[in-house]
Amino acid sequence: xxxxxxxxxxxxxxxxxxxxxxxxxxxxxxxxxxxxxxxxxxxxxxxxxxxxxxxxxxxxxxxxxxxxxxxxxxxxxxxxxxxxxxxxxxxxxxxxxxxxxxxxxxxxxxxxxxxxxxxxxxxxxxxxxxxxxxxxxxxxxxxxxxxxxxxxxxxxxxxxxxxxxxxxxxxxxxxxxxxxxxxxxxxxxxxxxxxxxxxxxxxxxxxxxxxxxxxxxxxxxxxxxxxxxxxxxxxxxxxxxxxxxxxxxxxxxxxxxxxxxxxxxxxxxxxxxxxxxxxxxxxxxxxxxxxxxxxxxxxxxxxxxxxxxxxxxxxxxxxxxxxxxxxxxxxxxxxxxxxxxxxxxxxxxxxxxxxxxxxxxxxxxxxxxxxxxxxxxxxxxxxxxxxxxxxxxxxxxxxxxxxxxxxxxxxxxxxxxxxxxxxxxxxxxxxxxxxxxxxxxxxxxxxxxxxxxxxxxxxxxxxxxxxxxxxxxxxxxxxxxxxxxxxxxxxxxxxxxxxxxxxxxxxxxxxxxxxxxxxxxxxxxxxxxxxxxxxxxxxxxxxxxxxxxxxxxxxxxxxxxxxxxxxxxxxxxxxxxxxxxxxxxxxxxxxxxxxxxxxxxxxxxxxxxxxxxxxxxxxxxxxxxxxxxxxxxxxxxxxxxxxxxxxxxxxxxxxxxxxxxxxxxxxxxxxxxxxxxxxxxxxxxxxxxxxxxxxxxxxxxxxxxxxxxxxxxxxxxxxxxxxxxxxxxxxxxxxxxxxxxxxxxxxxxxxxxxxxxxxxxxxxxxxxxxxxxxxxxxxxxxxxxxxxxxxxxxxxxxxxxxxxxxxxxxxxxxxxxxxxxxxxxxxxxxxxxxxxxxxxxxxxxxxxxxxxxxxxxxxxxxxxxxxxxxxxxxxxxxxxxxxxxxxxxxxxxxxxxxxxxxxxxxxxxxxxxxx
RNA sequence: GCGCGAUUAGCUCAGGGGUAGAGCAUCACCUUGACACGGUGGGGGUCGUAGGUUCAAAUCCUACAUCGCGCACCA
Numbered sequence: 001x002x003x004x005x006x007x008x009x010x011x012x013x014x015x016x017x018x019x020x021x022x023x024x025x026x027x028x029x030x031x032x033x034x035x036x037x038x039x040x041x042x043x044x045x046x047x048x049x050x051x052x053x054x055x056x057x058x059x060x061x062x063x064x065x066x067x068x069x070x071x072x073x074x075x076x077x078x079x080x081x082x083x084x085x086x087x088x089x090x091x092x093x094x095x096x097x098x099x100x101x102x103x104x105x106x107x108x109x110x111x112x113x114x115x116x117x118x119x120x121x122x123x124x125x126x127x128x129x130x131x132x133x134x135x136x137x138x139x140x141x142x143x144x145x146x147x148x149x150x151x152x153x154x155x156x157x158x159x160x161x162x163x164x165x166x167x168x169x170x171x172x173x174x175x176x177x178x179x180x181x182x183x184x185x186x187x188x189x190x191x192x193x194x195x196x197x198x199x200x201x202x203x204x205x206x207x208x209x210x211x212x213x214x215x216x217x218x219x220x221x222x223x224x225x226x227x228x229x230x231x232x233x234x235x236x237x238x239x240x241x242x243x244x245x246x247x248x249x250x251x252x253x254x255x256x257x258x259x260x261x262x263x264x265x266x267x268x269x270x271x272x273x274x275x276x277x278x279x280x281x282x283x284x285x286x287x288x289x290x291x292x293x294x295x296x297x298x299x300x301x302x303x304x305x306x307x308x309x310x311x312x313x314x315x316x317x318x319x320x321x322x323x324x325x326x327x328x329x330x331x332x333x334x335x336x337x338x339x340x341x342x343x344x345x346x347x348x349x350x351x352x353x354x355x356x357x358x359x360x361x362x363x364x365x366x367x368x369x370x371x372x373x374x375x376x377x378x379x380x381x382x383x384x385x386x387x388x389x390x391x392x393x394x395x396x397x398x399x400x401x402x403x404x405x406x407x408x409x410x411x412x413x414x415x416x417x418x419x420x421x422x423x424x425x426x427x428x429x430x431x432x433x434x435x436x437x438x439x440x441x442x443x444x445x446x447x448x449x450x451x452x453x454x455x456x457x458x459x460x461x462x463x464x465x466x467x468x469x470x471x472x473x474x475x476x477x478x479x480x481x482x483x484x485x486x487x488x489x490x491x492x493x494x495x496x497x498x499x500x501x502x503x504x505x506x507x508x509x510x511x512x513x514x515x516x517x518x519x520x521x522x523x524x525x526x527x528x529x530x531x532x533x534x535x536x537x538x539x540x541x542x543x544x545x546x547x548x549x550x551x552x553x554x555x556x557x558x559x560x561x562x563x564x565x566x567x568x569x570x571x572x573x574x575x576x577x578x579x580x581x582x583x584x585x586x587x588x589x590x591x592x593x594x595x596x597x598x599x600x601x602x603x604x605x606x607x608x609x610x611x612x613x614x615x616x617x618x619x620x621x622x623x624x625x626x627x628x629x630x631x632x633x634x635x636x637x638x639x640x641x642x643x644x645x646x647x648x649x650x651x652x653x654x655x656x657x658x659x660x661x662x663x664x665x666x667x668x669x670x671x672x673x674x675x676x677x678x679x680x681x682x683x684x685x686x687x688x689x690x691x692x693x694x695x696x697x698x699x700x701x702x703x704x705x706x707x708x709x710x711x712x713x714x715x716x717x718x719x720x721x722x723x724x725x726x727x728x729x730x731x732x733x734x735x736x737x738x739x740x741x742x743x744x745x746x747x748x749x750x751x752x753x754x755x756x757x758x759x760x761x762x763x764x765x766x767x768x769x770x771x772x773x774x775x776x777x778x779x780x781x782x783x784x785x786x787x788x789x790x791x792x793x794x795x796x797x798x799x800x801x802x803x804x805x806x807x808x809x810x811x812x813x814x815x816x817x818x819x820x821x822x823x824x825x826x827x828x829x830x831x832x833x834x835x836x837x838x839x840x841x842x843x844x845x846x847x848x849x850x851x852x853x854x855x856x857x858x859x860x861x862x863x864x865x866x867x868x869x870x871x872x873x874x875x876x877x878x879x880x881x882x883x884x885x886x887x888x889x890x891x892x893x894x895x896x897x898x899x900x901x902x903x904x905x906x907x908x909x910x911x912x913x914x915x
Numbered sequence: 916g917c918g919c920g921a922u923u924a925g926c927u928c929a930g931g932g933g934u935a936g937a938g939c940a941u942c943a944c945c946u947u948g949a950c951a952c953g954g955u956g957g958g959g960g961u962c963g964u965a966g967g968u969u970c971a972a973a974u975c976c977u978a979c980a981u982c983g984c985g986c987a988c989c990a
Binding site for chain 2: 009201
């Protein structure tokens with residue numbers, strides 16, 4: 001058996017080999033001493049423990065395309081990568097492992113030892129995602145990779161904290177915060193996700209306390225609540241002051257059923273009389289709104305929960321130690337027993353969930369550090385007046401809205417993995433200071449130390465236990481990755497800050513984007529980036545967001561292994577309209593998951609591969625001689641020019657899907673389907689050597705320029721073909737990815753009139769070919785054998801003369817023979833098509849059927865007349881003729897003539913067939 | 916409740932006042948000298964619904980419907 005050589009492109013080794021070579025040659029390194037225009041992006045740092053998902057693929061491919069394109073435009077590019085320590089996520093993972101393997105909690109092992117374990121874990125498992133980004137082809141400057149817990153980077157965090165503390169923007173206070181009972185930490189508002197929940201609305205009744213024996217001894221007031229388990233913490237009930245039903249109750253007391261206590265009835269305008277019974281139970285310790293009502297009315301605050309969401313001693317012995325959801329049932333049961341539960345309705349409400357731990361958060365009063373945001377006005381203005389440009393622009397509104405209602409940021413977390421707050425308390429005063437409210441720069445004198453470095457007599461001090469919110473480190477990312485905090489701006493920063501583009505998901509517009517703008521302005525006096533491109537969300541075929549928990553997110557690495565990174569990149573880009581969501585289609589074929597969009601990408605890569613192979617099969621160098629170019633070569637080169645123009649303009653607007661579409665349409669639809677097919681004659685043994693040479697030259701030109709254009713999207717295969725085809729020129733960089741785009745038109749030396757004439761003629765030929773193929777197919781002639789066409793160019797040839805492109809016509813149509821016969825007199829019933837180059841006859845032996853042909857032509861005539869009717873109607877409309885733009889009317893008139901001619905001609909053809 | 920977005924062929928999506936488009940899928944034909952991960956041709960759409968503006972609306976405007984996403988202290 002002979003060995004079969006695969007004609008298909010095998011991406012695997014090709015991709016990894018090129019990637020290694022690029023890295024080794026320093027192609028990705030940002031040059032701070034360069035002289036070109038600077039272009040920079042900082043990567044949104046993925047979690048150090050993260051695994052690549054399709055969202056990352058979308059996001060980083062866009063960045064890679066921007067970076068690669070910028071390099072080819074001669075810019076000095078820095079794409080700065082790194083990872084984020086992801087406080088809660090990482091710590092939970094290690095805690096989980098600890099629990100599973102050693103049956104211990106982090107407290108069992110102690111802070112120091114636990115942190116060591118986290119670092120170990122990070123060394124072992126961290127950075128997987130970096131390897132995955134490399135496999136995708138990302139051209140990041142890995143020599144500058146950063147991690148938010150790096151020592152230099154950490155010093156930045158402390159410095160920023162100290163600055164803000166001294167400025168009075170950071171303070172500590174006892175406040176209602178979002179508490180995660182699973183992670184045992186406070187969370188910022190942004191880390192809480194509201195989810196609709198099917199729950200119950202419990203109607204219960206409290207007894208009104210009789211005053212000095214007056215009033216009805218049996219008066220009850222009905223209250224609706226979703227959280228009966230907190231009633232032990234109720235210290236009042238509230239009604240709307242305007243609510244006539246309850247007006248007389250205000251100032252009286254009701255009896256809390258358990259633990260039994262008399263609690264006051266207060267009036268508050270926030271109460272909606274329409275909701276439930278119009279009466280609210282007030283639990284100041286466990287609800288933000290209740291807290292405010294409590295403060296206003298001087299109500300007692302009773303916390304009935306432990307930090308982990310179980311109930312504490314204040315709930316009474318029956319409830320102590322019980323989980324909050326069990327306690328809910330139990331409280332309802334108990335009310336029932338007491339005859340105080342009126343009814344229970346099904347009810348859907350929204351409950352805040354911890355983003356990371358995915359459990360309902362508990363509003364809880366606790367001592368936390370807060371930040372009043374700096375530079376809010378400047379940041380708001382920067383986006384409002386497009387100093388920072390958002391794409392799509394609609395996110396501006398969201399941003400402005402949030403900035404307008406901005407709340408102080410709870411920055412402390414009761415975690416260990418993260419940047420510990422740089423605050424020390426004098427040992428003997430520590431307990432007192434830790435409990436002090438409203439602690440700020442003015443408060444504690446010499447007993448408080450806030451500094452980047454620990455105090456020199458550290459042994460006399462106790463450090464604050466809390467760490468900072470991970471986002472408190474991320475907001476410095478654009479500049480803290482470039483310079484150290486104690487030094488002048490580094491050469492890297494001087495050259496590459498502010499960055500050019502930021503590519504990120506709209507989900508983190510508040511978490512990250514807004515805060516970076518403020519931080520950049522506050523500490524660098526410069527906005528951190530010029531453009532922000534918000535990507536869409538990657539969804540599955542059913543429109544659901546891809547997520548690990550749904551299990552609907554395929555592993556990009558599996559896809560890459562099967563189809564290649566270039567295919568995946570191309571697939572994602574082709575369906576990534578500006579900021580709109582992407583549906584990642586998955587179909588199932590015989591139990592195997594197929595990704596149609598990626599298949600398309602792979603097929604495209606394969607097409608590219610084979611088109612290049614075809615070039616390699618033609619021997620020798622081409623010689624570019626403008627005067628020897630065929631009309632087909634001129635045509636494809638003109639289209640190449642147009643492609644480059646269209647690409648440039650689509651890049652301006654970040655229209656990545658359009659860019660991918662342009663590449664695809666040009667290469668497959670124009671170059672392969674038409675040009676390569678039409679050029680085959682030039683390689684026949686008896687072909688004119690000048691034609692052959694110029695055709696090869698045209699092929700080379702197109703391939704070269706096309707590879708330059710496609711490199712950012714499909715870097716690996718483009719590089720491979722650039723190499724295989726030997727397109728590197730003397731004195732040019734080693735790699736395609738370093739090669740500069742050429743901007744000069746490929747047809748610069750050719751007379752525009754010649755180009756125009758060639759394109760007109762080629763267009764006519766191609767259209768006629770389509771008609772001829774059509775005719776063939778209509779008569780069921782699939783094979784190219786034994787098909788003969790006769791062309792009667794009688795006045796129909798585009799240049800007015802005889803038709804001289806029969807060879808190409810024959811090749812394109814797939815015919816055995818094509819002859820030109822002016823004024824050909826066909827037998828009756830010979831199938832005919834009316835085309836741009838004349839009448840085309842398809843004589844069929846034994847198949848001549850006058851009736852059939854008449855019917856076919858009649859059908860066509862009907863279509864033509866339909867069009868003609870439409871055009872006629874339009875032109876008969878006076879309003880149209882007088883009010884539509886001249887150009888539109890002119891075009892319509894032209895169309896009228898065309899359809900009329902066609903109709904006449906078809907009419908004659910039918911007539912000639914006889915009745 | 917307010918705001919934003921989407922709704923175009925079976926699927927994934929372009930188009931954005933002037934003749935409804937692509938890829939996939941489907942059907943028919945084709946082992947034509949790069950590619951069957953290919954070639955050729957066909958079928959398939961009253962552009963979510965109802966109004967309005969206009970000579971002309973898939974496109975602009977207004978409502979509504981469905982889906983999605985933000986924001987909001989309705990227990």
